[in-house]
Amino acid sequence: MSIEEQRLKTxxxxxxITEAYDDQRLDNFLITRLKGVPKSRIYRIVRxxxxxxxxxxxxxxxxxCIGDIVRIPPIRMAEVEQPTVVSHHLQHKLDAAILYEDDGLIVLNKPAGFAVHGGSGMNGGIIEALRQLRPDAHFLELIHRLDKDTSGCLLIAKKRSALRQLHELFREDRVQKTYLALLAGRWAKTKQTVNAPLQKNIRQSGERMVMISATGKEAETVFTRIKLYQAATLVEAAPKTGRTHQIRVHAKSLGHPIIGDERYGIEDVNKQFRSKGYHRMFLHAATLTFQHPVTGKSMTISAPLPEQLQQLLNNEAL
Structure with a gap:
């Protein structure tokens, strides 16, 4: 291969690592970061x-984890890269998912069931699909992340300066986020603040579980009851910190985990809802409030509930 056919990161x-890549596997992060490098080469430099x-x-x-420092060595990379194949289904969904856009950023109403970035076992995520939809865009980067099964407001930077400033806001917990969650059972309280530190643990399978632990990182979530149903409670959850799986674990600590949560929920309850045709976790990033990185003005963006979630709430038998 000639010099012209290669580039060398010297x-x-x-x-x-920022919030956008928190909880991502190292190999998937490197595959995204080192476009054009064969996977075999990536695994070899890790080994x-x-x-x-x-x-x-x-x-x-x-x-x-947020704050990790990843050392990436000099490596020769082919300039001709194989494009990530993103499903037409996801691309179609993103066409109508933009809630707000200007020269510096995009706010998407992320659909549930799609990871924010691609990795092992998946062709591509939200950011890869957006780049395919906008081949002329010079810069598109995730500012934060949402779990695969969570829908709602997702921020994407169109400029490096916007990315830096919004990362700073997230680090300083100056971005206000509110979620809608449907909890299993009837929650008797109207409002409660959960202050419970969270610790990440890795199972032998590689699955990450988060649990409440005195040795964990500080985490705070305010839960406010919106409506009681026969066997469920709709709440607004406002996380004051941005820990992995924070709302899901704090909801479980109340004795009322989120319906449809396969990792922290109640299997019998989830099974009942699946039998009714409901197959996702009821957690939706409803609003984001932040200071615009260019104008400095306070902005609040809201994402409407997906139709499936709204239909579930309209079910009188809920």
């Missing part, structure tokens, strides 16, 4: 210790 990169996280060797399945 310096070590030190990348700090050899050329890639390090916080100066230590880690496995390719290691899940990244």
């Amino acid at each position: 310096q070590v990169e030190l990348v700090e 050899k210790g050329e890639v390090r996280v916080n100066k230590s060797r880690v496995d390719a399945k290691y899940r990244l």
Whole structure:
């Protein structure tokens, strides 16, 4: 391969992990970061210790945390890259999902069932699909992330300056987020603040579980009851911190986990709802309030409930 057919990254990169890549596997992060590099090469540099996280060797399945420093070594990369194949179904959904857009950012109403970025076992996520829809866009990057099964407001930067400023707002917990969640059972209280530190744990399968632990990171969520149903409670959840699976674990601590949550929910309850044709977790990022990175003005963006969730709430037998 000629020099013209290759480019050489000659310096070590030190990348700090932000909320947009929190909980992503290291191999998936590198596959996205090192476009054009064969996967076999990526796994080899991880095995050899050329890639390090916080100066230590880690496995390719290691899940990244906010604040991790990833060392990426110099590596030769082909300029001709194989494009990520994103389903037409996802591209079609994103066509009508834009809630707000200007020169600096986009706010999407993310559909449930799609990861925000692609990885092992999936062809592509929200950000890859958006880049395919906008091939002329010079810069499109996730500012934060939502779980695969969560719908609602998702921020994407169109400029590096906007990305930096909004990352800073997230780090300082200056972005206000409110979610709608349907909890299992009838929650007797009208409002409660959960202050419970959260600790991440990795199972042998590589699955990340989060649990309340005195040695965990500070986490706070305010739950406000909106409506009581026969066997469920609709609440607004306002996280004051941005920990992985925070609302889901804090809801479980109330004794009323989120309906449809396969990881922290009640299997019998989830099974009952599946029998009624309901197959997703009822967690929706309803609003985002933040300071615009260019104008400095306070903005509040709201995402309407997906039709499936609204239909469930309209069910008199709920």
